[in-house]
Amino acid sequence: MPYYVAFDIGHKPRGNIDDNYTELRELLDKNEFECHKFFETSITRESLEPYDILVFACPDFAKITRQEILEIEAWVQNDGGGLLLLSHAGGDKGRSSNLSELSELFGIKFENDQVLDEESNIGLENMPIIENFNPPHPITSGVDSICYRAGCSLTVISNAFAIVSSNETSEPFSTPLICVSEPEKGRIVCDGSYEMFRDRIGGGLQYESHSKLAVNMFEWLISDYRMEKRDQDLLPVPEEGKEASEMEEVQARGSSLDVKSKTQSTENFNISLDISNKSELMTLLNQFLSQINTMKNTIESIIYTFSKSDEISEGNLKSNKENSTTEKSSVSDITKEIEETKKETHRSKKKKPEGEQEELTTSPPKLEEESAEETEEEIIEEEELDLEERREELEAEVEKLERKVKSIVNLLGFLEKKYNSGKMNEKSYKKQSKKLHKDLDKIKRRIEKISNALNQ
Incomplete structure (x- = not known):
């Protein structure tokens, strides 16, 4: 069966x-x-x-x-x-x-x-x-x-x-x-x-x-x-042919959208969907709207970041390319590079490096994806916050960060016990302890910045 x-x-x-x-x-x-x-x-x-x-x-x-x-x-x-x-x-x-x-x-x-x-x-x-x-x-x-x-x-x-x-x-x-x-x-x-x-x-x-x-x-x-x-044969089984018909629907939708994007036409186009009731239509439209809003927010964040300077330096472009293609880079390295790029004066227009990898199989997330998230952090740190809209979000972030602090403190205690009992060598203990303390300091600084903003 x-x-x-x-x-x-x-x-x-x-x-x-x-x-x-x-x-x-x-x-x-x-x-x-x-x-x-x-x-x-x-x-x-x-x-x-x-x-x-x-x-x-x-x-x-x-x-x-x-x-x-x-x-x-x-x-x-x-x-x-x-x-x-x-x-x-x-x-x-x-x-x-x-x-x-x-x-x-x-x-x-x-x-x-x-x-x-x-x-x-x-x-x-x-x-x-x-x-x-x-x-x-x-x-x-x-x-x-x-x-x-x-x-x-x-x-x-x-x-x-x-x-x-x-x-x-x-x-x-x-x-x-x-x-x-x-x-x-x-x-x-x-x-x-x-x-x-x-x-x-x-x-x-x-x-x-x-x-x-x-x-x-x-x-x-x-x-x-x-x-x-x-x-007991009390459950239904997938319907024959249902999978194929729905795949045709996806392909039809994707094809229509693809033609639209290639031609850049302002003319209306039809997407043939099999909508059985108003509820399904509203759900579909809400999904489209959610995706559009996500794209809009990301674009606005990127515009904000680069509006503070006219151009991007050739040196940073080269550095970003190296970080995005190396197989031994880490998420923290890329994050650091983005932060440094934001702080420097930019001199040349940014172009996507030729041959840049389209998917991450042996390296961390794409630079663009990190950039959007880092932009949000920069806004919190450097700009006056709209607390009426973001207070709940920031308070929730503080709670999560405080839980992380407790977890790291517990891990430090666990590490010390393993080291003192002889189950961990000194090199591993120092390396892991150093990393945890670094993460702990970073989280505490983040909590302090958000708390100060909330208390203003």
């Missing part, structure tokens, strides 16, 4: 079962799973009913709506759905997505970083070899090691736990990489590296134990509740 897996394609996933996840699809087909491309104008609990597992394979510049998040939550908790969330280096910030808004409902958060390891890797520091599987879990049963290729770290907030963590030599060290949660009737897996299951790349699905890990992961995601209902 097959179990049905829905691979979301409505939020521009980087992992696609017709492209770079074909080997994963074949593997699942051989293990009694039936994979489907899943597209809905707006995901609902009802539309998920025929599926046992829903996969978000790293949404790229697309966000799940609040209503969709609530519908997915209800499907997991009440219908025993299995949810697999896969991210990438840079997390939500790097991909302009919002997986954490969904995962946080189940006690897990994707961090906006990249896991590196100079000592234990398969050739590059952003392809660390991980063997830290604690506590034992069905997902890691029979798995000796994994390659956590171009992935971000995770944080456990509540009612969840890590089953795979980074090495002591990693950066960040001993931090969650794969986490699980069992809310009510359903099951959740969060993994910061979608590239672990990609076709024909180093550290992808062909790496040692990755096939075993993938099968274990999907088998565990079938909840006891769901398994019992399937055995």
Whole structure:
């Protein structure tokens, strides 16, 4: 009896079962799973009913709506759905997505970083070899090691736990990489590296134990509740032909938009959509509006940054190009470069470096993506804040930062205990302690700046 897996394609996933996840699809087909491309104008609990597992394979510049998040939550908790969330280096910030808004409902958060390891890797520091599987879990049963290729770290907030963590030599060290949660009737897996299951790349699905890990992961995601209902034939199955018709709808929409962008015509054009009621139409229009607003805010932030100076220096352009293409750069390095670029007087118009990588497979998030986020921080630090509009947002940020301070202090205590007990050498202790203190100082300065602004 097959179990049905829905691979979301409505939020521009980087992992696609017709492209770079074909080997994963074949593997699942051989293990009694039936994979489907899943597209809905707006995901609902009802539309998920025929599926046992829903996969978000790293949404790229697309966000799940609040209503969709609530519908997915209800499907997991009440219908025993299995949810697999896969991210990438840079997390939500790097991909302009919002997986954490969904995962946080189940006690897990994707961090906006990249896991590196100079000592234990398969050739590059952003392809660390991980063997830290604690506590034992069905997902890691029979798995000796994994390659956590171009992935971000995770944080456990509540009612969840890590089953795979980074090495002591990693950066960040001993931090969650794969986490699980069992809310009510359903099951959740969060993994910061979608590239672990990609076709024909180093550290992808062909790496040692990755096939075993993938099968274990999907088998565990079938909840006891769901398994019992399937055995009793009490659940529907995906409709024949539905997938194809919806794909045609997506292609038609994309084709119409593509023609519009190429011709730059001001004439009206028609997009043929199969809308059955007013509610579906309003939902679709709201999604379009949300994407337009996101683009508008990003453009305004970039305009603000560069309006303070006429041109960009050739030296900074060269430096930015080196940072965006190097395979051994880190998120913090790129952030630092952006901040330095903003502070200097610019002398030449910025051009996109030729051959700049389009996707991040062996390096941190794109410079442009970091720039938009850094611009927001600069506005907070240097401009008078509109507290009426942003007070709640800033207060929430302070709360999150204060929780991070507590976590870092606890980690420092943990490090000291390990060092004093002889379980950690002096070199590792000093390196990791220095990094934590640096992060702690940075967070405290940020809290102080926001607090001062709020108290004005």
